Amino acid sequence: MALENKGETHKTDVIIIGAGPVGLFAVFELGLLDMKAHLVDILDKPGGQCSELYPEKPIYDIPAWPVITGQDLTDRLMEQIVPFNPVFHLGQMAQSLQKLDNGHWQLVTSEGTVIEAPVVVVAAGGGSFVPKKPLLPNLESYEGKSVFYAVRKMEQFRGKKILIAGGGDSALDWALNLQPIAAEVALVHRRDDFRAAPDSVNKMRELVAAGKMKLHIADVKSLEGADGQLSGVGANSKAEGDFIIPCDTLLAFYGLTMKLGPIAEFGLNLHENLIPVDTEKFETQTPTIFSIGDINYYPGKLKLILSGFHEAALMAQQAFRYVYPDKKLRFQYTTSSSALQEKLGVSDKAA
Amino acid sequence: MKLYVTDQGGVTHELEGIEGWRVMEIIRDYGLPIKAECGGCCTCATCHVYVDKEWLDKLYPMRDDEQDALDNAFDVHDNSRLSCQILMSESLDGLKVTLAPGTEP
Numbered sequence: 001m002a003l004e005n006k007g008e009t010h011k012t013d014v015i016i017i018g019a020g021p022v023g024l025f026a027v028f029e030l031g032l033l034d035m036k037a038h039l040v041d042i043l044d045k046p047g048g049q050c051s052e053l054y055p056e057k058p059i060y061d062i063p064a065w066p067v068i069t070g071q072d073l074t075d076r077l078m079e080q081i082v083p084f085n086p087v088f089h090l091g092q093m094a095q096s097l098q099k100l101d102n103g104h105w106q107l108v109t110s111e112g113t114v115i116e117a118p119v120v121v122v123a124a125g126g127g128s129f130v131p132k133k134p135l136l137p138n139l140e141s142y143e144g145k146s147v148f149y150a151v152r153k154m155e156q157f158r159g160k161k162i163l164i165a166g167g168g169d170s171a172l173d174w175a176l177n178l179q180p181i182a183a184e185v186a187l188v189h190r191r192d193d194f195r196a197a198p199d200s201v202n203k204m205r206e207l208v209a210a211g212k213m214k215l216h217i218a219d220v221k222s223l224e225g226a227d228g229q230l231s232g233v234g235a236n237s238k239a240e241g242d243f244i245i246p247c248d249t250l251l252a253f254y255g256l257t258m259k260l261g262p263i264a265e266f267g268l269n270l271h272e273n274l275i276p277v278d279t280e281k282f283e284t285q286t287p288t289i290f291s292i293g294d295i296n297y298y299p300g301k302l303k304l305i306l307s308g309f310h311e312a313a314l315m316a317q318q319a320f321r322y323v324y325p326d327k328k329l330r331f332q333y334t335t336s337s338s339a340l341q342e343k344l345g346v347s348d349k350a351a
Numbered sequence: 352m353k354l355y356v357t358d359q360g361g362v363t364h365e366l367e368g369i370e371g372w373r374v375m376e377i378i379r380d381y382g383l384p385i386k387a388e389c390g391g392c393c394t395c396a397t398c399h400v401y402v403d404k405e406w407l408d409k410l411y412p413m414r415d416d417e418q419d420a421l422d423n424a425f426d427v428h429d430n431s432r433l434s435c436q437i438l439m440s441e442s443l444d445g446l447k448v449t450l451a452p453g454t455e456p
Binding site for chain 1: 396425
């Protein structure tokens with residue numbers, strides 16, 4: 001899989017926002033018509049909801065696959081698009097989109113990567129996966145100052161009195177990694193059972209037994225402090241009732257949720273947070289911007305992966321006309337066209 | 352077969368139960384606000400409900416994956432369940448649940 005360095009400038013034929021199954025299959029349909037694609041996704045892996053929400057769950061309505069898991073579907077799609085060398089910009093959110101003087105689009109990601117192309121395809125599914133925020137009063141005033149949902153630089157937390165909330169791998173991994181450099185690390189979780197890797201849980205319990213880490217089995221209820229600076233977190237447990245856990249930093253790991261994000265500002269005339277498109281080309285009301293998969297809207301829309309595949313194929317036909325305005329589009333079948341087979345690397349010409 | 356659902360605003364709705372459907376699906380099909388973003392995969396906990404105490408014992412007991420998923424919910428109580436893991440049946444005729452905070456779409 002081709003990954004580019006973050007923060008660089010790239011030129012390509014088509015920018016695909018979202019590397020879920022539909023974005024991945026769009027690479028295939030575009031590739032058959034000689035269009036190169038770059039994909040942007042906030043997750044650090046391709047597959048979208050299939051790999052984030054249900055990698056191991058069986059899907060039963062993919063044509064010709066009586067049963068396939070979300071991860072297997074992703075892996076097969078990745079295999080299918082290998083001949084077209086798509087470039088992935090992962091762990092980045094599509095932040096802004098503007099039209100250049102030459103009529104092309106310029107997309108800038110949250111990591112400062114710049115991609116320019118004549119065509120944009122929004123295949124963003126349910127939106128960007130972002131951290132789920134705890135339901136606590138005045139949370140916003142502490143965010144980015146003393147409440148965080150990710151660790152970007154560990155050094156930022158040196159010498160801090162850190163409370164980590166959650167019971168999964170993120171919570172446990174960061175509790176273990178930050179413990180040596182923090183002044184104090186405490187962990188708060190709703191039950192004395194952790195779904196994180198057993199090895200991490202054992203290490204955590206050893207640190208707790210040695211008095212090097214505190215463990216609170218409690219619910220987080222409130223934030224205490226002033227001007228965005230935490231002095232403690234209010235908690236409640238059956239055993240202890242209400243109490244305050246002193247800390248100057250809260251790291252909350254409650255999983256991910258999907259939010260539309262900056263796409264809402266792309267000027268695509270949203271219909272209930274979905275992007276209206278026509279059903280001939282799946283183009284938005286802004287020519288050269290297409291939308292396919294769960295995020296688009298048209299009468300009769302069904303949010304099915306197979307619908308997204310169909311939409312990708314028709315989108316590619318019109319995208320071709322924008323990318324190659326002087327070329328004639330000839331429809332061909334992969335079963336019979338030697339030109340297509342050559343692109344797919346299955347040509348027997350060499351034999 | 353009836354299902355009584357109290358929404359996030361405190362209003363109770365009488366829904367027609369559908370045999371074999373997940374309670375989450377019945378709520379969504381009826382048009383009440385429920386995020387249920389993983390679509391019933393027992394992953395996201397955005398279909399979290401509080402089950403009326405008199406009905407708790409009548410439900411199929413929680414499996415480990417449902418308990419794990421509830422770690423990503425808030426205000427989890429002893430009567431918390433994921434509505435995608437409750438299958439509607441005649442024996443649950445009259446079931447009462449309340450949509451928990453965090454289930455808003």
